[in-house]
Amino acid sequence: MMHATTTSALSIKGLVKVYPRSDRPALDGLTLDVARGSIFGLLGPNGAGKTTAISVLCTLLRPTEGSVTVLGHDVIRQAGAVRRSIGLVPQDIALYPSLTARENLRYFARILRVSRRNLEARVADCLEYVGLSDCADRRIGTYSGGMKRRANLAVGILHEPEILFLDEPTVGIDAQSRNLIMEQLRKLNRAGMTLVYTTHYMEEAHQLCDDIAIVDMGKVMARGEPSELVRDADDCENLKDLFLALTGKHLRD
Amino acid sequence: MLLLANIKKELLLLSRDRAGLLVLFVMPMLLVLVLSLVQDDIFRATGEAASRALFANLDRGTLGEALGDALEQSGDIELVRQIDEVPLNADSARRAVFNGDYQFAIVIPEQFSSNITAAAEATVQASIRNETNRLHGSQMVVYFDPIVRGVYRTSVMNALQRGVSGLEFAEKGKALGHLMPEAFQRRLDEEFAAYGEPSPELDLPEISDAWARQALIQLEEESAYPPTYTTVPTSVQQNVPAWTLFGMFFIVLPLAGTLIRERQEGTLLRLMTMQVGNLSLLLGKVLAHMFICLVQFGLMLAVGMFLLPLLGTPVLELGSAPFALLLVATSAALAACGYGIVVGVLARSYEQVSTFGAVSVVIAAALGGVMVPVYMMPRAMQNLSVVSPLGWGLNAFLDIFVRGGNLASVLPRVVALGSFFLLCMLFAVLAFRRWRRGG
Numbered sequence: 046m047m048h049a050t051t052t053s054a055l056s057i058k059g060l061v062k063v064y065p066r067s068d069r070p071a072l073d074g075l076t077l078d079v080a081r082g083s084i085f086g087l088l089g090p091n092g093a094g095k096t097t098a099i100s101v102l103c104t105l106l107r108p109t110e111g112s113v114t115v116l117g118h119d120v121i122r123q124a125g126a127v128r129r130s131i132g133l134v135p136q137d138i139a140l141y142p143s144l145t146a147r148e149n150l151r152y153f154a155r156i157l158r159v160s161r162r163n164l165e166a167r168v169a170d171c172l173e174y175v176g177l178s179d180c181a182d183r184r185i186g187t188y189s190g191g192m193k194r195r196a197n198l199a200v201g202i203l204h205e206p207e208i209l210f211l212d213e214p215t216v217g218i219d220a221q222s223r224n225l226i227m228e229q230l231r232k233l234n235r236a237g238m239t240l241v242y243t244t245h246y247m248e249e250a251h252q253l254c255d256d257i258a259i260v261d262m263g264k265v266m267a268r269g270e271p272s273e274l275v276r277d278a279d280d281c282e283n284l285k286d287l288f289l290a291l292t293g294k295h296l297r298d
Numbered sequence: 299m300l301l302l303a304n305i306k307k308e309l310l311l312l313s314r315d316r317a318g319l320l321v322l323f324v325m326p327m328l329l330v331l332v333l334s335l336v337q338d339d340i341f342r343a344t345g346e347a348a349s350r351a352l353f354a355n356l357d358r359g360t361l362g363e364a365l366g367d368a369l370e371q372s373g374d375i376e377l378v379r380q381i382d383e384v385p386l387n388a389d390s391a392r393r394a395v396f397n398g399d400y401q402f403a404i405v406i407p408e409q410f411s412s413n414i415t416a417a418a419e420a421t422v423q424a425s426i427r428n429e430t431n432r433l434h435g436s437q438m439v440v441y442f443d444p445i446v447r448g449v450y451r452t453s454v455m456n457a458l459q460r461g462v463s464g465l466e467f468a469e470k471g472k473a474l475g476h477l478m479p480e481a482f483q484r485r486l487d488e489e490f491a492a493y494g495e496p497s498p499e500l501d502l503p504e505i506s507d508a509w510a511r512q513a514l515i516q517l518e519e520e521s522a523y524p525p526t527y528t529t530v531p532t533s534v535q536q537n538v539p540a541w542t543l544f545g546m547f548f549i550v551l552p553l554a555g556t557l558i559r560e561r562q563e564g565t566l567l568r569l570m571t572m573q574v575g576n577l578s579l580l581l582g583k584v585l586a587h588m589f590i591c592l593v594q595f596g597l598m599l600a601v602g603m604f605l606l607p608l609l610g611t612p613v614l615e616l617g618s619a620p621f622a623l624l625l626v627a628t629s630a631a632l633a634a635c636g637y638g639i640v641v642g643v644l645a646r647s648y649e650q651v652s653t654f655g656a657v658s659v660v661i662a663a664a665l666g667g668v669m670v671p672v673y674m675m676p677r678a679m680q681n682l683s684v685v686s687p688l689g690w691g692l693n694a695f696l697d698i699f700v701r702g703g704n705l706a707s708v709l710p711r712v713v714a715l716g717s718f719f720l721l722c723m724l725f726a727v728l729a730f731r732r733w734r735r736g737g
Binding site for chain 1: 299300303304306307310311314563564565567568569570571572574735
């Protein structure tokens with residue numbers, strides 16, 4: 046794993062993103078600093094701006110205003126350096142369904158410039174890591190939801206990125222797969238990888254993250270260590286109560 | 299390395315899509331097969347072979363039959379004189395055309411011979427006496443199926459007109475042959491009668507009518523291209539390259555479809571977070587699909603050379619410039635794939651790809667002379683046809699297959715196809731970059 050000299054994994058200052066033909070900003074002056082080696086949870090209701098923030102951090106979207114650096118690299122001017130050091134596990138199963146898991150991983154490994162010499166071993170390691178070695182030569186289209194999510198994670202870690210962005214990586218899967226993913230994420234973090242994690246599952250975030258930000262309307266509503274945030278809030282027994290207290294109970298579609 | 303990875307992935311994806319492959323290979327093959335066979339008949343009907351016509355000869359004399367023989371000898375019309383072994387009459391001939399069983403019927407009336415002979419004599423007699431002939435000849439009716447297009451009507455009417463003219467000349471010659479000596483004798487009788495002397499009996503030779511039948515001018519048809527290459531343009535020579543190009547350009551659908559699918563599945567988004575260049579991604583797709591196009595091309599040539607002849611069509615002749623042929627095929631494949639990439643980058647759904655992509659290819663094919671040869675189009679459409687890349691490709695193929703073309707003669711069209719590809723790629727890369735930046 047490569048290590049830059051900066052102590053911050055992410056530094057976001059006054060980030061504004063307004064989509065074309067939209068009357069309100071998706072991100073409205075978002076400011077965050079995430080430490081290296083942490084598991085950072087970005088929580089918020091639908092439309093709060095989580096995916097937009099991840100997209101800006103992964104160089105997929107250009108910010109309207111503000112500055113964003115990843116491991117000290119500016120996401121606009123040094124997009125190449127940012128891309129080299131990050132991994133993304135997107136919300137969608139971003140894999141080719143007609144290819145096998147091994148073929149998918151091989152392809153992405155080559156794109157991620159994993160050396161030809163290490164490629165097969167690295168693919169096998171990642172498949173092993175997510176418990177898919179036995180069915181690595183089955184097409185992704187034939188996988189269950191949990192298996193697809195695990196394969197999705199495997200691609201994200203192929204090149205051992207310094208920061209791994211996970212956009213709701215456990216949506217709609219069985220308890221066993223979720224448990225495996227959570228365990229492996231902790232292992233990755235222990236090995237030094239910074240995780241930036243978005244989820245709707247508050248309990249999951251409470252268990253996994255050592256630092257969270259609850260965002261709504263493109264702004265940070267609360268920030269800190271999950272247990273401390275719950276303890277400091279009035280009438281809140283858990284993170285879910287705090288989340289609802291901050292973002293309201295009205296439906297978000 | 300990245301480009302190779304992208305090409306390999308695309309080929310792998312294509313190989314897994316059996317239905318897609320079936321469409322890519324079988325659809326153009328069926329197109330070439332069916333349309334070559336169907337249009338083979340049209341090619342024959344428009345001059346390569348004789349048109350078939352019913353011939354109801356009711357003439358009591360010999361001229362009706364003589365006209366029939368002359369028409370058949372001309373090779374332009376093949377006459378059918380009976381249906382189900384029953385000789386035709388005016389009603390049965392008309393009914394057969396009305397029912398659509400035949401496209402033309404020629405009905406020779408009962409008094410055809412006697413009327414023509416009388417009219418020929420009257421005409422010649424009037425000329426000798428310097429008078430005006432008021433006796434009209436015979437009428438002959440030709441029934442046409444109303445759906446028959448002008449070109450066939452013209453072809454049949456021209457053949458008929460030639461046959462009738464020959465007959466008229468012969469009859470006029472015959473009349474002249476015996477009326478002229480009579481006129482001499484009459485004039486001699488009148489001159490001698492003025493002196494009260496009997497006129498001598500002249501033994502003038504009867505003029506043969508052969509002179510009337512003998513053509514003075516021979517029309518010779520000769521190709522404007524060098525005599526070293528003598529391939530006759532057949533339906534196969536026109537249709538195989540035309541429909542092969544059409545099939546190759548339909549690569550637009552699967553090619554643009556891969557971009558749409560990658561967007562929908564999220565793989566493209568994932569790729570965008572990796573260090574992969576736009577050109578490498580797009581070129582990987584282009585080169586993989588170009589390979590498919592070239593396989594298509596080879597398959598279609600095989601159909602034209604081996605399968606179609608088994609079904610009764612002429613063999614596809616490939617000309618004598620294999621390198622030029624490969625170059626044209628490659629540039630046409632690149633042009634098709636370049637267009638596919640542009641459609642894929644601009645479209646936002648598979649519905650847009652399948653509608654716009656397919657319709658635009660059909661329009662370009664029509665303009666380029668795939669469906670109707672360009673020279674048969676109205677002038678305005680002929681002018682428009684120069685903008686069709688399918689037209690450039692087709693012309694280059696025909697140049698090699700039919701006109702004995704070589705690398706030098708097809709080079710301008712190869713350059714045009716190559717430039718079209720480069721323009722498409724430039725546009726696609728710019729549009730893709732804009733999209734990648736979240737524009």
